[in-house]
Amino acid sequence: MAEGREAPRPAATVMLAVEDLARHFDVSRPLLQRLLAGEGRRSLKAVDGVSFEIPRGTTLSLVGESGCGKSTVARLVVGLYPPSRGGIRFDGLPLEQARADAAQRRRMQMIFQDPYASLNPRWRVLDIIAEPIRAFGLVSGAAAQRARVAELLTQVGLSPLDGEKFPHEFSGGQRQRISIARALSSHPEFLVCDEPTSALDVSVQAQILNLMKDLQARLGLTYLFISHNLAVVRQVSDQIGVMYLGRLVELAEAETLFTAPRHPYTRALMEAIPDLEMTGRQRIPVGGEVPSPIDPPPGCPFHPRCPLVADRCRREMPLLLPPRSQVGTVVACHAVEEGRDPPPAPAGGDQRIGTTATAL
Amino acid sequence: MPAAAPITGPVLSVRDLRVQFPTRRGVLTALDGVSFDIAPGEVLGVVGESGAGKSMTGAAIIGLLEPPGRIAGGEIRLQGERIDTLPQDRLRRIRGRQIGAIFQDPLTTLNPLYTVGRQLIETMQAHLGLSDREARQRAIGWLEMVGIPAAAQRVDSYPHEFSGGMRQRVVISLALCAEPILVVADEPTTALDVSIQAQIIALLKRLAREKGTAMMLVTHDMGVIAETADRVAVMYAGRVAEIGPVRAVVKAPKHPYSAGLMASIPPLDRKVAHLSGIEGAMPRLSAIPPGCAFNPRCPHVFDRCRHERPELIETGSTRAACWLYDPASEKQAPELLRHG
Ligand SMILES: Nc1ncnc2c1ncn2[C@@H]1O[C@H](COP(=O)(O)OP(=O)(O)OP(=O)(O)O)[C@@H](O)[C@H]1O
Ligand SMILES: Nc1ncnc2c1ncn2[C@@H]1O[C@H](COP(=O)(O)OP(=O)(O)OP(=O)(O)O)[C@@H](O)[C@H]1O
Ligand code: SF4
Ligand code: SF4
Ligand SMILES: [Mg+2]
Ligand SMILES: [Mg+2]
Numbered sequence: 114m115a116e117g118r119e120a121p122r123p124a125a126t127v128m129l130a131v132e133d134l135a136r137h138f139d140v141s142r143p144l145l146q147r148l149l150a151g152e153g154r155r156s157l158k159a160v161d162g163v164s165f166e167i168p169r170g171t172t173l174s175l176v177g178e179s180g181c182g183k184s185t186v187a188r189l190v191v192g193l194y195p196p197s198r199g200g201i202r203f204d205g206l207p208l209e210q211a212r213a214d215a216a217q218r219r220r221m222q223m224i225f226q227d228p229y230a231s232l233n234p235r236w237r238v239l240d241i242i243a244e245p246i247r248a249f250g251l252v253s254g255a256a257a258q259r260a261r262v263a264e265l266l267t268q269v270g271l272s273p274l275d276g277e278k279f280p281h282e283f284s285g286g287q288r289q290r291i292s293i294a295r296a297l298s299s300h301p302e303f304l305v306c307d308e309p310t311s312a313l314d315v316s317v318q319a320q321i322l323n324l325m326k327d328l329q330a331r332l333g334l335t336y337l338f339i340s341h342n343l344a345v346v347r348q349v350s351d352q353i354g355v356m357y358l359g360r361l362v363e364l365a366e367a368e369t370l371f372t373a374p375r376h377p378y379t380r381a382l383m384e385a386i387p388d389l390e391m392t393g394r395q396r397i398p399v400g401g402e403v404p405s406p407i408d409p410p411p412g413c414p415f416h417p418r419c420p421l422v423a424d425r426c427r428r429e430m431p432l433l434l435p436p437r438s439q440v441g442t443v444v445a446c447h448a449v450e451e452g453r454d455p456p457p458a459p460a461g462g463d464q465r466i467g468t469t470a471t472a473l
Numbered sequence: 474m475p476a477a478a479p480i481t482g483p484v485l486s487v488r489d490l491r492v493q494f495p496t497r498r499g500v501l502t503a504l505d506g507v508s509f510d511i512a513p514g515e516v517l518g519v520v521g522e523s524g525a526g527k528s529m530t531g532a533a534i535i536g537l538l539e540p541p542g543r544i545a546g547g548e549i550r551l552q553g554e555r556i557d558t559l560p561q562d563r564l565r566r567i568r569g570r571q572i573g574a575i576f577q578d579p580l581t582t583l584n585p586l587y588t589v590g591r592q593l594i595e596t597m598q599a600h601l602g603l604s605d606r607e608a609r610q611r612a613i614g615w616l617e618m619v620g621i622p623a624a625a626q627r628v629d630s631y632p633h634e635f636s637g638g639m640r641q642r643v644v645i646s647l648a649l650c651a652e653p654i655l656v657v658a659d660e661p662t663t664a665l666d667v668s669i670q671a672q673i674i675a676l677l678k679r680l681a682r683e684k685g686t687a688m689m690l691v692t693h694d695m696g697v698i699a700e701t702a703d704r705v706a707v708m709y710a711g712r713v714a715e716i717g718p719v720r721a722v723v724k725a726p727k728h729p730y731s732a733g734l735m736a737s738i739p740p741l742d743r744k745v746a747h748l749s750g751i752e753g754a755m756p757r758l759s760a761i762p763p764g765c766a767f768n769p770r771c772p773h774v775f776d777r778c779r780h781e782r783p784e785l786i787e788t789g790s791t792r793a794a795c796w797l798y799d800p801a802s803e804k805q806a807p808e809l810l811r812h813g
Pocket of ligand 4: 728729730765766767768769771772773774775778783794795796797
């Protein structure tokens with residue numbers, strides 16, 4: 114397993130360990146079209162060699178451009194896709210082994226990015242939320258099950274009476290809360306949250322984030338968290354991984370990532386955060402073309418857009434390494450490794466104090 | 474500017490809109506007296522509590538309320554012409570040509586059986602009468618404009634082969650490609666990273682400025698609102714709680730609900746132990762309290778709020794549905810609210 118860059122921990126403190134994880138999709142056109150155009154099979158490397166560990170009771174967040182592979186990592190981690198390469202360990206067990214055992218499966222749940230697609234439209238909310246409770250035989254008796262569902266609905270800011278309704282009778286954010294209640298119903302210890310609050314208004318979002326933090330403090334839950342909203346990410350994370358084109362380009366303690374972002378892409382993302390203060394500051398979108406994941410650039414995948422690009426970057430893929438004089442961070446960048454990047458500066462600078470922010 | 478027929482009044486005018494749902498347990502009123510206008514080239518941001526009726530307002534405007542939901546009162550005018558009373562087939566034509574809709578849920582808008590290119594091409598051909606080649610060229614152009622990499626290669630992909638954010642961008646290009654005069658956008662940038670988001674917002678603003686497109690932009694993202702909207706409407710429990718210029722509503726909200734909402738925005742510059750929110754939850758539609766719907770959660774509640782329902786009242790910088798701003802009330806807005 115990935116041992117190494119940080120102080121070694123006893124194995125049991127790591128809830129999820131991902132080692133050189135990859136998932137490639139075949140995106141070839143149909144055979145006939147391929148023959149006519151004289152082209153071969155094409156594969157899309159949605160995730161390509163990602164490694165991280167999440168210590169029990171902590172939160173690791175993944176951020177990065179749309180399409181960089183965050184949801185694919187999430188789906189791999191809960192076993193919805195088989196990996197093309199690499200390994201996943203859940204609480205010390207290989208994932209296939211954990212998924213084969215109902216007692217282990219109960220311990221991991223996922224909140225999906227798309228709350229519409231993940232709720233069965235023909236079931237009442239009560240049954241949707243109770244389904245894991247029944248499947249794992251957690252609470253017996255209809256009355257006790259109802260009471261548990263009522264408690265969960267209240268926790269996510271809905272009413273126990275809402276259990277009688279069907280998903281289509283709810284707004285987008287209300288459906289997202291139903292899927293959160295469902296994910297919590299089996300008392301999971303590890304939760305994969307793919308954009309759990311992006312459909313919620315900020316006051317309900319605050320309630321849900323407070324609930325998640327509270328559960329973590331009381332019950333030691335472990336989270337893999339995905340969000341475009343950097344302010345939200347800052348509130349919940351212990352570690353943050355920045356992904357670009359299927360790879361991690363920076364992995365750091367959360368506060369370090371905000372106070373001293375190192376990778377040129379991480380820095381560019383921070384510049385692109387919208388300005389709530391209405392200072393008239395122009396957002397600087399990350400320049401250049403978003404590269405195609407089917408045909409990634411050689412060398413460092415960020416090189417066509419990078420202000421620090423040098424010859425070496427066009428040839429050689431940078432490895433995730435700790436930069437000089439900075440513990441707890443790993444960065445995949447030649448400029449950082451060579452020490453020719455500008456000194457780290459906090460995200461956003463002071464004109465952005467108190468901003469919200471959407472998104473990465 | 475293209476020489477469109479000179480528009481004098483607002484592009485969209487919504488007056489006293491009521492939407493109801495007959496259910497087994499009686500009639501639910503989801504929207505109750507919603508009014509606003511959107512001028513040519515203007516972006517109206519709509520924010521508010523989850524379940525407040527933002528998507529419902531959008532659905533009523535584009536004539537896509539899901540049955541048994543129905544418009545029970547009020548009127549909706551597009552360039553002065555009533556569209557809420559039109560027969561389905563006429564409305565469908567207007568919707569395709571004059572109103573572009575971006576839904577909250579990208580999967581229901583996209584047909585999973587057709588490639589994204591085919592969906593764009595068919596939409597443009599239905600409304601703009603283009604040749605096959607021209608339409609395909611434009612489809613690729615639209616995918617590029619919304620930031621899909623290698624658009625020429627991916628135009629023949631199916632929706633499920635795209636990530637969440639990429640599908641969202643396809644939906645955006647579908648809504649814009651027929652060059653509508655009104656765009657109703659429900660959470661258009663929620664699934665997008667900040668960089669793509671900046672690009673989409675720039676695109677929407679350019680359309681508003683250059684083509685005079687009017688836009689209703691529903692979003693939870695206050696950063697997007699601050700950057701894009703000219704005016705903002707804050708909704709709560711099926712009504713407009715506050716409406717006014719963006720800076721006033723975001724920086725110095727007058728309605729206690731808007732103030733609580735703005736205070737709930739998580740800070741970017743530090744980690745806090747506990748995020749501030751608004752205590753309690755929005756009432757269910759079947760249990761809206763008498764008087765002001767926000768009264769059980771309001772830190773400033775007083776007697777009048779529990780009996781009489783406030784209409785929008787001039788506050789100086791905005792209009793807010795709150796008795797604190799009625800000079801005749803026994804209680805007046807505290808300094809904190811009055812001056813932001
Ligand atoms: N089933 C699939 N078949 C083909 N390609 C896929 C499939 N699922 C995902 N992809 C591709 O893999 C890449 C990563 O997708 P993924 O959904 O993981 O992105 P993401 O980081 O979650 O993006 P977003 O922020 O937009 O949700 C994208 O280029 C996407 O088009
Ligand atoms: N088919 C239906 N039957 C009964 N009530 C419904 C139905 N569809 C929606 N509602 C209710 O109407 C209200 C308004 O819903 P709407 O989707 O407009 O909310 P919203 O403001 O868009 O919220 P969100 O921010 O969560 O998307 C909600 O309280 C919802 O529960
Ligand atoms: S390796 Fe080179 S191109 Fe890649 S991020 Fe670092 S400096 Fe830029
Ligand atoms: S009318 Fe009363 S209860 Fe309603 S927002 Fe104003 S002060 Fe609060
Ligand atoms: Mg995703
Ligand atoms: Mg909605």
